[in-house]
Amino acid sequence: MQPSLIADELRSALTSYLGTTFALADEDVRDRLTGFLTSQDEGIFRGPYVRLRLPFQVADGSWRAALDWAPTGFAPYRHQAEAFTRLSSKHTRPRPTLVTTGTGSGKTESFLIPIIDHCRRHRDTPGVKALILYPDERPGQRPGPPHRGDGRRAWAQRRAGRPLHR
Known part of the structure; x- marks a missing residue:
């Protein structure tokens, strides 16, 4: 790949x-x-894209300047901190960013924490704050049937982001 x-x-x-x-x-x-x-x-x-090498290194504290909010006690890896800087809306417009790392390296947190930070900062402003397009299957896996049993319930579960039990 x-x-x-x-x-x-x-x-x-x-x-x-x-x-x-x-x-x-x-x-x-x-x-x-x-x-x-x-x-x-x-x-x-638009590029450039965040590039990184193994092993994952913990970032210094300078990443905090890019965000108003992050989980308590969270210590991001350096590639996450670089993504926070690119994706934060605190001081500038977020920039397109692609993070590719191994399993368990925190790719989801790389984009989700800046999104939550943005939503919290603009919580009093009406309207959609973010649109997340995220695959529900791993690459190479075939998706299962669109629903099991009651199709309406299964559709609602998938729309709500809850996985269907197989």
């Missing part, structure tokens, strides 16, 4: 999906969406 190739495939698939999901009748709005999805400078996909 080569992360750069997977990133290109993901970029292409998401661009295609987002470009065709919204059936926009207004040509100007459609062109702006396409521009946002494909622009190298201001679009949804």
Whole structure:
């Protein structure tokens, strides 16, 4: 598995999906969406990406400046701290970031902690604060049937993010 190739495939698939999901009748709005999805400078996909090497090293305390909130007693790895700096909305607009590490290295925390921090900071502002697109299957696994038993209950569980028992 080569992360750069997977990133290109993901970029292409998401661009295609987002470009065709919204059936926009207004040509100007459609062109702006396409521009946002494909622009190298201001679009949804921009580098550089966070790079790291094993073993994972604990970050120094400077990462705290990027966030107003983090779990009590949390000591992030250096790659997480770098992601916090890129993804934080505290001082600047968050930047696209790709973190590729081994199992148990804290990839989820790399993006989730800055999102929670952002949501807490803007909790009094109405509206959606974040949209998380996250696979519910590991790469290479075939997903099971879409539901078991009562299809409505299974659909609601998947929509709520709770896994179905297999």
